[in-house]
Amino acid sequence: MKKFIYAVVIALVITGCASTTNSGAVGVNRSQMMLVSAAEMDKGAAMAYTKILRESSAKKALNVDPVQTKRVQKIAKNLINHVDVFRSDARNWNWQINVIKSDEANAWCMPGGRMAVYTGIINKLKLTDAELAAIVGHEMSHALREHSREKASRDQLKNVGIFAVGIATGSNEIANLANMAATYAILLPFSREQETEADNIGTELMARAGYNPNSAINVWKKMSALNSKQPLEFMSTHPSHSSRIANLTKIAQKLNPIYLAAKKN
Structure with missing residues (x-):
């Protein structure tokens, strides 16, 4: 029986591995394990996002x-105009961008391009347009790479049978799907590997849109300064400030020709 279970798990991993995006100039080409369906995540995200907007509107915070x-x-x-560099279908997503009034320095993007930026991150960091583009591009990249779906898939593999049954056959399937999307897109942290991918892809998006990629470095310097005074949930699982800034410095140098070309057009 154990051998059979192991064989099933291995088969699931093999058949569920793929890369959700093209590599782009930054070279993101890691293979991802995707066991949870894109349709489930998208359906859940649509419901969860609608609920969040409704609640924010009721609080007069939308x-x-x-x-x-x-x-x-x-x-x-401006950034969405360049997402087809990484995946051809994303330009046609039903992108939704809303701003929520909150002191929390945060932003997120659910599957399918459903995004929220909190006023706290704009105001506390005093973001320039280019720095705001770095934040928006970073969050959009999580959706492009389907990092939420990847996290859900990893948990499904850890709980073979249990996780899947809870989502697919629960008495309140709709609520389960919405909860899954909100949990993996907003509440649970992304891995450092996923955060680095979002940094890289987001910086390429901003460079192609004509925003100076060096501004991404400025964002995380500001984040570091703010986090030293008041720990931010947004930063809790991100790469260390020094490693992140070092990586972004290399990425910005690599993308500078693309940025300069975009500025000429």
């Missing part, structure tokens, strides 16, 4: 500053 909202949405649109 897009309360039209100028700030327009700014965030314009920057996001």
Whole structure:
């Protein structure tokens, strides 16, 4: 029986491994294990996102500053224009970009391009447009790489049979799907490997959109300074400040020709 179970697990891992994006200039080409279906994650994300927007609206915290909202949405649109470098289907996603009034220095992007930027991260870091592009691009990259789905798949493999049954046959399947999407996209931390991928892809997106990639370095320097005064949940599982800045410095240098070409156009 054990041999049979091991064989099933190995088969699941092999058949579920793929890369969700093209490598781009930054060279992100890691194979990912995807056992949870994209349709499940997308359905759950749509429901969870609607719930969050409804609750934020009820608290009068949704897009309360039209100028700030327009700014965030314009920057996001500029980045979305270049997502097909990493995956051809993403340009046609139903991208939704909203701003939530909150002191929390945070931002996130659910599967399918459902994103929220908190006013806390904009105001506390005093973000320039290019620095805001780095934040938005980073979060968009989590969705492009389907990191939430990857995390859910890893947990499913750890709990073979239990996780899948709880999602697929629970008495409240709709609630389970929404909870799964919200949990893996917002509540649970991404791995350092996933964070680095999001840094790299996000920085390429901003460079292609004509934002100076060196501004991504500035963001994490500001994050480091703010985090030293008040630990941020946003930073709790991210790579160390020094390693992140060192990596972004190399990535920015690599992307500088792309940025300069974009500025000419």
